[in-house]
Amino acid sequence: MSTVSYSFDASFDVDVPLLIVGAGAAGLCAALAAKEAGIAPLVIERDTVPGGSTALSAGLIPAAATRFQRAKGIVDSPQLFAADIQRKAKGEADAAVVDAVAHGAGVLVEWLADRYGLPFEVVDNFNYPGHSAMRMHGLPTRTGLELINRLRHAAETSDIAIISERIADGLLAERDGRIRGVEILRGDGGRERVGCAALILACNGFGGNRDLVRRFIPEMSGALYFGHPGNRGDAVMWGEALGAKLSYLGAYQGHGSVATPHNILITWAAIMQGGIQVNCDGLRFCDESQGYSEQAAEVLCQPGQIAWSVFDARIAVVARQFEDFRDAEQAGAILTGRTIADLAGVMRVPAATFASEWTEVESLKAKSGQDRYGRQFAPGQLCTAPFHAVKVTGALFHTQGGLAVDGVGRVKRKDGTLLPNLFAAGGAAAGVSGSSAAGYLSGNGLLTATVLGRLAGQAAARLCLERTSSDLS
Ligand SMILES: Cc1cc2nc3c(=O)[nH]c(=O)nc-3n(C[C@H](O)[C@H](O)[C@H](O)COP(=O)(O)OP(=O)(O)OC[C@H]3O[C@@H](n4cnc5c(N)ncnc54)[C@H](O)[C@@H]3O)c2cc1C
Numbered sequence: 343m344s345t346v347s348y349s350f351d352a353s354f355d356v357d358v359p360l361l362i363v364g365a366g367a368a369g370l371c372a373a374l375a376a377k378e379a380g381i382a383p384l385v386i387e388r389d390t391v392p393g394g395s396t397a398l399s400a401g402l403i404p405a406a407a408t409r410f411q412r413a414k415g416i417v418d419s420p421q422l423f424a425a426d427i428q429r430k431a432k433g434e435a436d437a438a439v440v441d442a443v444a445h446g447a448g449v450l451v452e453w454l455a456d457r458y459g460l461p462f463e464v465v466d467n468f469n470y471p472g473h474s475a476m477r478m479h480g481l482p483t484r485t486g487l488e489l490i491n492r493l494r495h496a497a498e499t500s501d502i503a504i505i506s507e508r509i510a511d512g513l514l515a516e517r518d519g520r521i522r523g524v525e526i527l528r529g530d531g532g533r534e535r536v537g538c539a540a541l542i543l544a545c546n547g548f549g550g551n552r553d554l555v556r557r558f559i560p561e562m563s564g565a566l567y568f569g570h571p572g573n574r575g576d577a578v579m580w581g582e583a584l585g586a587k588l589s590y591l592g593a594y595q596g597h598g599s600v601a602t603p604h605n606i607l608i609t610w611a612a613i614m615q616g617g618i619q620v621n622c623d624g625l626r627f628c629d630e631s632q633g634y635s636e637q638a639a640e641v642l643c644q645p646g647q648i649a650w651s652v653f654d655a656r657i658a659v660v661a662r663q664f665e666d667f668r669d670a671e672q673a674g675a676i677l678t679g680r681t682i683a684d685l686a687g688v689m690r691v692p693a694a695t696f697a698s699e700w701t702e703v704e705s706l707k708a709k710s711g712q713d714r715y716g717r718q719f720a721p722g723q724l725c726t727a728p729f730h731a732v733k734v735t736g737a738l739f740h741t742q743g744g745l746a747v748d749g750v751g752r753v754k755r756k757d758g759t760l761l762p763n764l765f766a767a768g769g770a771a772a773g774v775s776g777s778s779a780a781g782y783l784s785g786n787g788l789l790t791a792t793v794l795g796r797l798a799g800q801a802a803a804r805l806c807l808e809r810t811s812s813d814l815s
Contacts, residue, residue: 345512345580346513346514346580346584347512347514348516350514352537353535354523354537355534357536357537358384358537358538358539359382359806359810360381360539360541360799361384361386361524361538361540362386362544363524363541363542363544363545363576364385364387364394364545364546364768364770365385365386365394365504365506366392366395366397366490366570366768366769367396367486367490367493367768367788368544368768368791368794368798369542369795370385370392370494370496371493371767371791371795372544373385373504374458374493375797375800376799376802376803379799379800380803381802381803382502383503383799383803384503384538385503386509386510386536387504387505387506388507388510388572389507389572390506390529392494393487393490393570394546394570394573395486395546395549395570395739395769396486396490396788396791397486397487397489397490397570398569398570399486399489400484400664401480401481401483401486401487401489402465402478402479402484403447403451403478403479403480403785403788403792404447404478404783404786404788404789405423405450405477406423406444406448407419407420408448408451408462408477408479410455410462410463410464411464411476414464414466414476416464416466416475417475418475418477420447420448421444422474422475423444423475423477424440424441424444426472426474427440427443427774430633430781434781435781436772438748439747439748440774442793442794443774443790446793446796454493458496459492459496460492460496461481461482463482464476464477465478465479465484465663467660467663468611468614468660469614470610470783470785471610471614471634471784472783473784473785477785478784485664485665485666489788506529507528507529508526508527508528509526510525510526510545510576511524511526511533513580515584518762519761519764520761520763521538521541521762521763521764523535524536538763539763539806539809539810540763540764540802540805541764541765541802543576543753543764543766543771544770544798545576545577545770546570546577546740546768546770547575547577547578547740547743547769548573548575548741549567549569549573549594549738549740549741550569550575555741558592558741559591559592559738559741561639562594562639562738564642565638565642565736565738566735566736566737567737567738568597568600568605568737569738569740573769577744577745577766577770577771578745578770581766584753584761585755585756586746586755587755587758588743588744589745589746589772590742590744590773590776591744592777593741593743593775593776593777593778593782594738594739594740594779594782595742595775595782596636596637596737596782597610597634597635597638597737597739598635598636598640598641598649598736599619599634599651601670601673601732602733604670606669606670606673606675607666608651608732608734609661610634610784611657611661612653612657612658612661612732613630613631614631615660615723616653616657616719616723616724616725617651618652618653618703619637619641619650619652621644621649622646622690623645623691624691624692624693624695625699626699627649628640628715629713629715629716630717633783633784634784635739635780635784636778636782638736638779639736641735641736642735647735649733649735650733652685652731653725653731654725654728655729656726657730670732675732676730677730677732678729678730679728679729679730680727680728681729682700683697684729685729685730685731689731689733704724704725707719707721707723740787741769742769742772742773742775742786742787744766744769744771744772744773745766745771745772746771747766747767747794750765750794750800750801751765751767751794751797751798751801752764752765752798752801753765753771763802765798765801766798767790767794767795767797768795769790773787773790774786774789
């Protein structure tokens with residue numbers, strides 16, 4: 343049970359300047375930045391091998407005005423990126439954090455590429471909803487597993503200590519909220535206490551804690567959780583106990599296209615390139631191009647909590663750049679029909695209804711029309727045989743609410759003042775998606791994990807160095 347203790351014997355098994363809880367993207371970016379700034383951090387991780395939700399993701403980081411974009415002639419700017427984030431979040435996201443991540447993302451991607459050799463490239467054969475420019479940066483496999491493995495390798499070659507099978511089980515704090523250390527549960531059942539001058543919470547949100555999901559996001563309480571099960575909301579629970587400000591707890595990243603029963607993510611490229619979703623009655627039910635996050639709840643409202651994503655062979659070629667999609671094909675999740683009538687047969691949906699929906703969409707594409715839900719189509723999205731369909735459900739990917747932070751990840755109290763030495767990044771911190779699933783702009787997850795992680799690592803290192811010099815004087 344995660345707690346905060348204010349009354350404790352102040353002796354620690356070990357003292358470190360900077361302790362980081364969680365070795366996902368946020369924790370490892372924070373650790374790399376702190377080490378560069380001259381502080382040796384200790385990273386603790388509950389799993390045997392660091393992975394987190396980062397390993398489950400597609401590993402795509404949105405960033406503006408990068409050299410990768412310039413090389414492909416893509417015009418973009420941090421200002422445009424910030425405006426896109428706020429437009430999707432309906433202006434609800436914290437302006438200082440949005441500004442920090444929109445400006446810091448380009449620097450972050452180039453830093454990881456140039457200093458640590460991560461071979462980023464910008465995805466330029468389709469765009470995600472809400473982004474005014476192609477700015478998703480991914481690694482060759484387009485997997486988060488590759489991202490986390492490369493970050494871990496960078497940390498190891500930088501001599502950063504990552505201790506696995508260690509669960510942060512409680513914080514030890516002064517009454518003013520100054521963190522003195524962390525109570526740790528070891529894999530062998532033993533306990534130890536680590537003292538620290540600064541603490542970064544990089545242990546993601548509460549998607550893996552059913553009680554907290556039921557409390558804060560009731561609409562997803564029965565949904566498949568597709569993120570890392572070890573993300574049990576410790577940061578939120580400690581923050582609540584410390585009197586920290588918690589923001590946007592109802593916000594989350596959902597996804598309306600997880601192949602079922604295979605549980606494999608089907609890239610939203612399948613929709614953005616001209617695919618549609620129908621329910622098991624063969625009927626469309628909304629504007630799919632709004633975004634995959636809000637689509638989770640839409641799909642879960644359909645009969646049987648499922649939908650069919652339907653597209654063609656041209657779109658499958660684009661989707662195949664994602665390993666997940668190739669896995670889905672291998673698993674037999676992607677059905678094929680030579681005609682729409684054939685496809686209706688293998689999907690077992692009413693053929694006439696489905697054909698009428700499909701024909702209407704294709705004719706709208708031909709004349710750049712808009713459908714009854716407001717979705718705008720274009721001729722470049724026209725589909726030709728053979729056709730494909732995959733049965734999908736809606737899932738909760740990760741929570742976007744968390745500890746309110748400033749532009750470098752320092753945690754705020756309820757009155758807006760800063761806790762003395764506590765930082766949060768990634769899913770542990772409140773995101774930049776405002777208060778709902780619909781505010782999630784693709785990439786917001788890794789954006790705040792990597793960029794805020796790096797900024798928090800730098801700021802926490804500065805704090806540790808200031809403390810060391812004041813101790814010496
Ligand atoms: C299927 C899927 C696809 C996604 N695709 C994308 C994408 O393409 N782009 C994007 O931007 N976002 C994506 N996301 C979201 C993204 O994965 C997360 O926002 C991001 O990984 C969060 O990083 P993090 O470092 O905060 O958390 P994590 O990567 O989850 O790391 C947190 C770590 O903390 C550890 N931990 C937790 N509690 C404790 C504790 N008490 N003590 C010790 N260790 C602890 C966990 O074991 C974990 O390793 C996706 C998510 C999913 C599930």
